[in-house]
Amino acid sequence: MSETAPEFLIDARGTSRALGAWVVGLAFGRDGTLGLGLGDGSVRIARPQAMAEDWTNAAAHDGAVLSLAADPVGGFLTGGDDGRMVQTAPDGTVTEIARLGAMKWVEHVAAHDSGLRAAAVGKQLHLFDARGAALKVLAHPTAVGGIAFDAKGKRVACSHYNGASLWFVASKEDKPRVLEWKGSHASIAISPDGTHVVTAMQENALHGWRLADGQHMRMSGYPSKTRSLSFTSRGRWLATSGADAVVIWPFFGGGPMGKAPTELAGGDGVLVSAVACHPQHEVVAAGFADGLVLIAEIASGKVVPVAAPGNGAVSAIAWNATGTHLAFGTETGFAGLVDLSRR
Amino acid sequence: MSDTPQVPVTVLTGYLGAGKTTLLNRILSENHGRKFAVVINEFGELGVDNDLVVDADEEVFEMNNGCICCTVRGDLIRIIGGLMKRPGRFDGIIVETTGLADPAPVAQTFFADEDVKRATRLDAIVTLVDAKNLPARLADSKEATEQIAFADIILVNKMDLVTEAEALEVERRIRTINPYAEIRRSTKSAVPIDAVIGRDAFNLARILEREPEFLSGEDDHEHDSDILSVSFEVSKPIDPEKFNAWITQLLANKGQDLLRTKGILYYANETRRFAFQAVHMIADGDFIGEVKDGDPRKSKIVFIGRGLNRPQLRRGFESCQVEG
Numbered sequence: 290m291s292e293t294a295p296e297f298l299i300d301a302r303g304t305s306r307a308l309g310a311w312v313v314g315l316a317f318g319r320d321g322t323l324g325l326g327l328g329d330g331s332v333r334i335a336r337p338q339a340m341a342e343d344w345t346n347a348a349a350h351d352g353a354v355l356s357l358a359a360d361p362v363g364g365f366l367t368g369g370d371d372g373r374m375v376q377t378a379p380d381g382t383v384t385e386i387a388r389l390g391a392m393k394w395v396e397h398v399a400a401h402d403s404g405l406r407a408a409a410v411g412k413q414l415h416l417f418d419a420r421g422a423a424l425k426v427l428a429h430p431t432a433v434g435g436i437a438f439d440a441k442g443k444r445v446a447c448s449h450y451n452g453a454s455l456w457f458v459a460s461k462e463d464k465p466r467v468l469e470w471k472g473s474h475a476s477i478a479i480s481p482d483g484t485h486v487v488t489a490m491q492e493n494a495l496h497g498w499r500l501a502d503g504q505h506m507r508m509s510g511y512p513s514k515t516r517s518l519s520f521t522s523r524g525r526w527l528a529t530s531g532a533d534a535v536v537i538w539p540f541f542g543g544g545p546m547g548k549a550p551t552e553l554a555g556g557d558g559v560l561v562s563a564v565a566c567h568p569q570h571e572v573v574a575a576g577f578a579d580g581l582v583l584i585a586e587i588a589s590g591k592v593v594p595v596a597a598p599g600n601g602a603v604s605a606i607a608w609n610a611t612g613t614h615l616a617f618g619t620e621t622g623f624a625g626l627v628d629l630s631r632r
Numbered sequence: 633m634s635d636t637p638q639v640p641v642t643v644l645t646g647y648l649g650a651g652k653t654t655l656l657n658r659i660l661s662e663n664h665g666r667k668f669a670v671v672i673n674e675f676g677e678l679g680v681d682n683d684l685v686v687d688a689d690e691e692v693f694e695m696n697n698g699c700i701c702c703t704v705r706g707d708l709i710r711i712i713g714g715l716m717k718r719p720g721r722f723d724g725i726i727v728e729t730t731g732l733a734d735p736a737p738v739a740q741t742f743f744a745d746e747d748v749k750r751a752t753r754l755d756a757i758v759t760l761v762d763a764k765n766l767p768a769r770l771a772d773s774k775e776a777t778e779q780i781a782f783a784d785i786i787l788v789n790k791m792d793l794v795t796e797a798e799a800l801e802v803e804r805r806i807r808t809i810n811p812y813a814e815i816r817r818s819t820k821s822a823v824p825i826d827a828v829i830g831r832d833a834f835n836l837a838r839i840l841e842r843e844p845e846f847l848s849g850e851d852d853h854e855h856d857s858d859i860l861s862v863s864f865e866v867s868k869p870i871d872p873e874k875f876n877a878w879i880t881q882l883l884a885n886k887g888q889d890l891l892r893t894k895g896i897l898y899y900a901n902e903t904r905r906f907a908f909q910a911v912h913m914i915a916d917g918d919f920i921g922e923v924k925d926g927d928p929r930k931s932k933i934v935f936i937g938r939g940l941n942r943p944q945l946r947r948g949f950e951s952c953q954v955e956g
Contacts, residue, residue, distance in 0.1 A: 311717040328717035352684075353718045370686075370714055392687040394714060411689060431691050432707060450693045450706065472696045473706050491706075491745070492696045513746060622719075 299582075299596045303627035304340040308333055312618020314357030316365065317609035322379045323616050324365035325605070325624055326357030332365055332377040335626055337614045347381040356398045362419050366406055368395030374408040374415075386421045397435060401442035405458060409433035414447055416458065427456055427463055435477035435488070448474035448488045455486065455500075468498045470505065476516055480540060481524040489515035495529065495538075497545070506545055508538055512560070517606075519566040519573070526551075526587055528573040530561040535575045535585060553585040554592045563606040563617070574615050576603020582617050582625065596625050638753040641725045642829055643738050645779045646760030647769050648731030651789040655760060655821035655828070656728055657681055662825050666723035669715050671708070673730045684722075686711050690730060692737045695744060702913060703737040704744050716751045724829060725752065732775050735759075735782040736891065736912055742834075743914045756833035759783035759813075760821070764793040766802050780806055781859045781891045781936050782911075783813045784833035792819045809859050810936055812842060812894075836907035837920040839894045840932060859891070862942050863934040868953035869900035870931050875952040879908070879915070882948065887913025889940070895933035898923065900954045908933075 299305060311328030318324055323335040330350035336342060350369030360366040364378040372390045377383050389395055389410045397409040404419030411432050416424040431450040438445050446455045450473050454465035474488035474496065487497040487506075493514055497506035508529075515531035520540070527538045527545070534555025538545040554561075554575060563576040571587040579598040585591065601621030608615055613630035646652045660668060660682045669684045688707045695702040708727065715722065729738060735757055742754040759779045762769070766788075769776035780786060786806055791799060803815055816827055832838055875897065883890065893915075895908040908917040923929065933949050 310719045313717055329719050353714060355714055355717070370718075392685055394686070394711075396710065396714070431693075432689060432710065434710075450691065471694070473693045490696070491693075491704075491709075 297594050297597050298584075298629070299625050299627050302629065303596075303625055304335075305596070305600075305623065305625040306333075306335075306344060308344075308618070308622040308624050310622045311353075311620050312605050312622060312624055313354045314367075315605045315616055315618050315624070316357060316359040316607050317614065317616070318359045318365060318379060319361070319363050320379055321609060322364075323609075323614075323626055324357060324359070324377065325616075325618055326354035326365070326367045327622070328353045330354060330369060330371075332357070332367055332381075332383075333624070334365075334377070334379060334381060335616075337609065337626060337628065340626060340628070345381040347377045347383050349375050349377050349383050355394060355396050358398050358400045360406065361400050361402050361404045366398050366400050368398040368408050370394045372410070374398060374406070374417075386417060387415065387423070389415060397433060399436040399438055399445070401438040403442040405438065405442055405445075407436050407438070407445060409436055409447065412449075414445070414456075416445070424458075425463065427454075427465070429454055434473065434475040437477045437479045437486075439479045439483045440481050441483070444479070444483070446477055446479055446486050448477040450474070453477060453486055453488055453498075468503075470496045470498075472496075475514075476518050478518040478520060478527070480520050480527075481522065484524075485540060487518060487527060489518060489529075489531075493531065504546070508545055508550070511536070517561075517563045517565075519564050521566045521571050521573070521587070522569050526566070526571065526573075528564040528566050528575075530564050530575070533558050533560055535561050535564060535573055537573070537587060551587065553587065553590055554583055557581075559598075563603045565606045565608055565615075568608055568610055568612045570612065574606055574608065574617075576606045576617050576619075578602040580619055580623070582606070582615075584615070584629075595627055638751060639722055639725055640755035640830065640832075641727060641742065641752050642755050642831075643735065643757045644726060644728045644760070645733060645735050645738075645757060645782070646731065646787075647762065647765075647773070647776050647779070649765070650731070650760040650762045651787075651818075651821040652728055652731075652760055653680065655758075655787070655789075655823070656726065658821055658823075659726065659825050659829060664825055666829075667720075669722045669725045671711055671725065671727045673728065673733070686715075688727075690733060702740065702744065704741040705737045708738065708741045709745050709748055712748050712752055724755070726829075732773075734775060734778055736778070739782065739911045740914050743911060743916055754834040755829070756784040756831040757782050758785045758787065758828045760787045760789050761802070761806070763788050763790050763799055763802050763817075767805065770805060777809060777859050778891065780809045780813070781861075783810060784831060785828060786810070786813045786815050787818050787821070787823060787828070788815060789818045789821055791817045809861070811861055812840075812934060812936070814842065834909070836909065836916070836918050839907055839909055840896050840934065859936070859938050860940060861934060861936040862940050862945060863932060864946050864949045865930050865932045866950055866953050867928075867930055869902075869929070870897045870906075870952050871954045872897075872899050872902075872906075878948050878952050879910075882945075883910055883913040883915060886937075890935055890937040892936045893934065895931070897931045897933075898929045 494509035517530040534552035600623035601619030
C-alpha cells in the first residue's frame with residue numbers, strides 16, 4: 290500500500306447534508322432522533338437508523354433559531370428571535386409552548402428529563418412543566434447569558450453580568466444563591482455531581498465556583514472566547530473550546546486550582562469551536578474553526594479524525610445518549626451524523 | 633469565521649425629541665432596496681417601520697482590564713451574534729440609542745469584542761440635535777455634549793424653528809466641541825440616506841481626510857463646555873517606538889477623558905502612512921498605503937476630550953519625533 294489520505298470516519302460510517310443555514314444547536318432526542326436548529330428558523334430531523342433517508346424539515350420559527358435542546362416529552366425544544374418557544378416532534382409537527390414577547394428574543398432554552406423546560410428572554414428565565422404550563426419566572430439583575438440544570442433537575446443556574454444565580458426549582462421562596470464575579474458571563478455548566486459551577490467570560494477566561502465553600506476558580510490563557518463547555522460523564526474533566534487545542538481542566542485531586550490543563554489534538558493553529566464529552570467514556574469530540582471534527586481519548590491523547598476541514602466553522606456538536614452516534618453542524622450549514630457503534 | 637464582508641453599523645444618537653425616530657423611518661422607507669436590521673432601546677410614540685426591529689436593553693458592562701472607561705454594550709454583542717446566524721446578510725445595522733445614552737460603550741463594543749469585530753464594522757456615529765433646544769441641552773446635560781463630541785456626522789434638525797443667526801450660533805457651539813464632524817442642516821430629519829449611511833467614518837484610510845472646520849481659523853479658546861478638541865502637527869518623522877510608548881501611557885492614564893483620538897503618522901524609514909484611532913482607551917491602528925509624491929509628510933494627531941492639557945499633549949507628541 291502506498292501513502293493514503295487521512296481517513297475520516299464520516300466517509301465510511303456516516304452521512305452529511307448541506308442544509309443552507311447556520312447550525313445553531315443540535316441534540317439527540319428521547320427516541321434517538323437527531324434534531325438540528327438552524328439560522329433560517331427551521332428544525333431539521335434525522336433518523337440515525339435510516340441515514341440515507343431525507344431529513345425532515347420543520348418550519349419552527351419566523352426568523353432564526355437561537356437555541357435548541359432535547360425536549361423531555363420527545364422531540365426538540367427551540368427558542369427563536371420571533372419571541373417564541375416551540376416544540377418540534379420527531380415527525381416534524383410544530384407546537385407552540387409559549388409566546389414570550391414581540392421583538393424579544395428567546396435566546397436560550399434548556400430542559401431536564403424530569404419534564405422541566407426553561408426559556409431565557411432578557412433578564413427573565415421562564416420555567417414550564419412537561420405539559421407546557423408556566424411554573425414560574427425567575428428574574429436576574431441583567432440578561433441571562435446561559436442556562437444549566439444540575440443532573441437531578443433540582444437546581445437551575447443562569448449566568449449574567451457579575452456572576453451567576455443558582456436557583457432551587459421547587460423552592461417556594463425564589464431567592465437565588467448568587468455567585469459573584471465581576472464581568473460578563475455567558476456559557477455555563479454545572480458539574481455532573483453538582484459541586485461546581487463554571488462560566489465562560491467575555492475576557493477569554495473561565496470562572497468557576499466550588500459550591501461547598503464558595504472557592505473561586507479562574508481558568509485563563511485562552512486566545513479567544515470560550516463558547517462551548519462540557520464535563521466528562523463523571524465530572525473528572527471539563528473540556529473547553531477557544532484555544533488551538535482542546536483544553537481540558539482536571540476537576541479531581543484538588544484541581545483545577547493550581548493544576549495545568551491537558552491539551553489534546555492541538556498543533557495546527559486552528560481554534561476549537563465546539564466540544565462534547567462522550568456520555569460514558571473519557572473521550573471528547575471536538576469541532577474546529579476550519580470545519581475539522583475529531584474524537585480524542587483523554588488518557589492516551591489518541592485522536593481519531595471524523596470529518597475533514599472545509600465546510601465552515603463547527604458551531605454545534607453532540608453525542609447521543611448511549612454514545613454510539615455523533616453529530617455536528619457548522620456556521621455555513623453543513624451537518625454530519627456518524628455511527629460509531631461496534632459492527 | 634466566515635469570509636463574508638463585515639456588515640456596516642450606523643449608530644444614531646441624539647437627545648430625546650431631536651428627531652431620531654423620524655430619521656430612522658426616513659432611512660427605512662426611502663426606496664433603496666437595502667435590507668436593514670434596526671436595534672432600538674425604547675418604544676417611542678412613533679413606531680419603527682421595518683421587518684426586523686430588535687428591542688435592546690442597553691446593558692453596559694465593564695471589561696475586566698482594569699480600566700473603568702472600557703465599557704461595552706453586552707446586549708449588542710448578543711444581538712449581533714444572533715443576527716449573524718440568519719441567512720442572507722443585512723446591508724446594514726442601525727443602532728438607535730436612548731436620548732440619555734453615552735455613545736462610548738456602543739462605539740467601544742465594535743472594537744473590544746472579537747466576534748462583533750469579525751462580523752461588523754462601525755460605519756459612523758450620527759448625532760441629531762434640535763436646533764432650537766441645543767443651547768439648553770448643552771447647559772444641563774453632560775450626555776448632549778458627549779453625543780456631539782463622539783459624532784462623525786451631526787444633523788442640526790428642526791431648522792424651521794430657528795433663525796439663521798440662531799442656526800449659526802448652534803453650529804459655532806458644536807464646532808467648539810467637535811470641529812471634525814460634518815454638520816448638516818435639516819428640517820423634519822429630511823436628509824438623503826447617503827448623508828448618514830455608508831459613510832465609512834471609522835475606516836483608518838479615511839480618518840482626518842476631512843479638514844476641520846474651525847470657524848476662526850484656529851483652535852477655539854472660548855468654549856462653553858469642558859469638552860473640546862485639540863490638534864497638533866509635526867514635520868519631522870515619528871519614531872514608532874516613542875509614539876507607541878507615549879500613546880499607550882497616555883490612553884492608560886487619561887483614556888477616560890479622551891473621547892476620540894485620531895492620527896496620521898509618518899514613521900521614519902517607512903514608505904507608508906500609519907493611521908491611528910481610539911475611543912477612550914481602546915485603540916486601533918494600521919498602515920494605510922504608500923506616501924504619495926509631494927505629500928508634505930506632516931504627522932498629525934487630534935484629541936477630543938475633557939479637560940485636555942494642551943501644552944502637555946503638544947510636548948508629548950513633539951517628543952515622538954526622531955532625534956536630530
